[in-house]
Amino acid sequence: MNGTIDISWGNMCLGFLLLLIPVAALAYYRTGLVKDTLIAAFRMTLQLFLIGFYLEYLFAWNSAWINLLWVLIMICIASWTVLCRTKLPVRQLFVPVIIAFFCSICVIDLYFLGVVIKLEHLFEARYFVPVSGMVLGNMLSANVIALNAFYGSLDRERQLYFYLLANGASRGEATAPFMREALIKSFNPTVASMAVMGLIALPGTMTGQILGGSSPNVAIKYQIMLMITIFSSSLISVLLTLWSAKHRSFNSFGIKKF
Template identity: 55%
Template sequence: MGTIDISFLSLGIGLLLSFIPLYYLWKFKTGLVKATAIAIIRMIVQLFFVGMYLKYLFLWDNPWINILWVVVMIFVASHTALARTRLKRSVLMIPIVIGFLFSVITIGVFFLGIVLQIDNIFDAQYFIPIFGILMGNMLSSNVIALNTYYSGLQREQQLYYYLLGNGASQKEARAPFIGQAMIKAFSPLIANMAVMGLVALPGTMIGQILGGSSPNVAIKYQMMIVVINFTASMLCLMITITLSSNSTFNKFGVMKPVFKEEK
């Protein structure tokens, strides 16, 4: 038995539920009604477009087109990550692109080729969803971590220079700030991991069960999805922070201006 389709009429009726949170946002004068309404509309339009082009990607199932899609998505994700931070594009664009590119390819190919052992790792059925999941999770964790890392260095300059003045190398002086960035970025993921399957069933598992997979198959996929997301996000973060730090600190350990000037 396949997944039950949702008619456009049923979808429209279901979307009416969004008026409940919108009402409470309006009632308590949060100022978020307009932003939420725009976000919902954007989500609907964007997902319809995604559905349209994914249909053709799956239909063509061409390795070169699939690779091109991943490359484009990496640049889009990098641009989005920068847009969500207060950091200068000139400082972080190249480190973020390299971090995304290396992490998503390394972990994605490892999962598809070694764990799943599929003959064609560029098969659209596996290649596109797995690489898409990886990029989505890497994006959110990197945005949080980079903001935390550079904001911490700016806010606690005295601590940073104190560590340098007491004989610490630049890497050693920056280590506490990297640790704080990791805590901020990965604490929610670790918390969700700890209660996964007890408090709620994760999305990947639900999707596979609805698609007809047995629960035993679904839980194995879910375990691996969590692990590869965690690993790829951590790898991407370390590459991005390492490369960006090399360009944002001079030989004396002084941080160059990295934040956008507020207008």
């Protein structure tokens, strides 16, 4: 096979019929997610077609400044999405989340693209933009789960938090159990996926490269490195987000502001 088999527009419409299954289940159990699911599917389709059109020009220009600007825009959108999905105050936490995401992306991209892949041009569009987007997408999911877990458990176990403070614990020590719960809930699924990858599931990046004509051995190497990169970047971003959010969330007496 010389390339990936194209999907016709008619067959794409047939593929969309698969959405009827989750939509029917969500409607039957009255989850209130039917409208959100349909809107999300429509937005995903529109956004991916638009970004596909844009990437054609982005790859052709291959300007380091344009590529960097595009990733910064993605970081801002990801940070905004995290706070919207967790219903946390944007004004207080938007800048800390952006900083956490930006620092994580800088560390991981510099190491992965510069040291592991050894790109001649670090901001080359064909590598820098897709890898950053993949990393950011996983960071977004991990941060939503972590923030929900941290603030949710803190609200449920408020008495434990004040008990620890009253017994001389610092704010960091008093919030340590909630940090632990947030990290466990955020990364348990990722650890489980990594443990069975290749036995149960063939990951998307590897499958895409193989369908695109790459050698399975090359695809496997990229998939292993990307999984480690994604896991590391997500953990760094979650820690930075939680640490920075804690400084904005409590007053000098250790009382949560929101």
